[in-house]
Amino acid sequence: MFLPLMAHLRVGRDTGRPRTRPEAVRADKAYSSRAIRGHLRSRGIKAAIPEPDDQKGHRKRGGSRGGRPVGLDAADYRNRNVIERRFCHTKQWRGLATRYDKHAVIYRAAVLIHAAISWITERGLYRTLQRLENSGFLISTQVEAHRTGASRKTFTVTDTGKRFLSEISGRLITLTETGPSRR
Structure with missing residues (x-):
């Protein structure tokens, strides 16, 4: 299953042909074979x-x-949980979790649709947070998890951001069960 997957791997770039060779492959012990x-x-x-x-x-x-022992970059292997979380997130998506498609092409299309939707929403969130940080409304700090060593950003609203939110709160539209309404 792994080798056909690698044969279909295509990662687009801004210009030129898509990449077919990743820098590294992170996998669990099940994929350790000659x-x-x-x-x-x-x-x-x-x-x-x-x-x-x-x-x-x-x-x-x-x-x-018997050969040399396999070299394993433990720090790089630790990043595998990012991929595992993405698989878990994809499998729990309602559009896929409740599918019983007969054809692999249709199932693959659903996976691609979910990937596109999640990429767009996460990129949009990332860009919004980046803009708020650049404008001085948020401060980000890098935090490392104590067990895994994985780093992530935490955001704190600045005083400028709090003033801005209090000024615009009257103009925000909220969604209710009956539809959009003004505060």
Whole structure:
């Protein structure tokens, strides 16, 4: 399943042909096989895939002919949770969770629609937060999670932002069950 997926990989750019070779592949132990590692090595792709215990045992029993241990960048592998969260988010989307499509093409189309919707909404949120930060309404601080070391931004509303929100609160439109209404 992995090799056909890599064959269909196309990441668009601003100009030129789409990229077909990622810098690295992060995967769990289920994707640790000679075929997958050989394919990635032949294409010059870095593999952040841990080696399962049974493969370690087979390699060690081979002695000096068993081969080198697999190199694993632990810091890079830690970022795999971003992908896992995206899969979880996609699978929980109502448009996919309740689908029983007979054709893979239709299911794939639903996945692509969800990807486009989530990309647009997240990019829009990111740009809005960036604009608010640039205008002085928000202050962002970088915070690291104590267990995983993953970093994220937290935002705090500045005094200027609070004054602005209090000035415009009378002009905001709120959505109610009967429809939009003015405050």
